[in-house]
Amino acid sequence: MRKTAIVFVALLALGLSACSGKYKPDAQAGAGDDGTATETGAAGATGEPGVPADCVDQTGGEATVTMSDFAFVPDCLRVSAGSKLTLVNEDQSAHSFNVQGGTISETLDVGDTVEIKSIDLAPGTYAFNCGFHPPMVGTLVVE
Numbered sequence: 001m002r003k004t005a006i007v008f009v010a011l012l013a014l015g016l017s018a019c020s021g022k023y024k025p026d027a028q029a030g031a032g033d034d035g036t037a038t039e040t041g042a043a044g045a046t047g048e049p050g051v052p053a054d055c056v057d058q059t060g061g062e063a064t065v066t067m068s069d070f071a072f073v074p075d076c077l078r079v080s081a082g083s084k085l086t087l088v089n090e091d092q093s094a095h096s097f098n099v100q101g102g103t104i105s106e107t108l109d110v111g112d113t114v115e116i117k118s119i120d121l122a123p124g125t126y127a128f129n130c131g132f133h134p135p136m137v138g139t140l141v142v143e
């Protein structure tokens, strides 16, 4: 029993040293590659300042924002100017949806759905928020 354990430990030590010997050069090469790729990707993907890279694309003509757990879902969306926007309050509290500039301002009670037939905003990036809950904020990108 004891012999087996010693052999096992010895093999483990050999395995670890072999791994760590190989690991270092690979890790350094990988880090360099990753760093370069990330920088290139970020510059290419996020052309607009203040717009998260994971902003949800809803430019197909119909967009939806849901209010849930005191947050907007999604909290960043891309829409086409003139398209329909549906607001749904699935939360246990009333919320409002106010777009920067005041062109869209809606208050939704619990369970309410509001359809805005046409997003009449010039292309650009607009902040939106809930007037009742300051942490509830989002970004609307109109294309």
Ligand SMILES: [Cu+2]
Residues within 6 Å of the ligand: 070, 094, 095, 096, 130, 131, 132, 133, 136
């Ligand atoms: Cu709210």
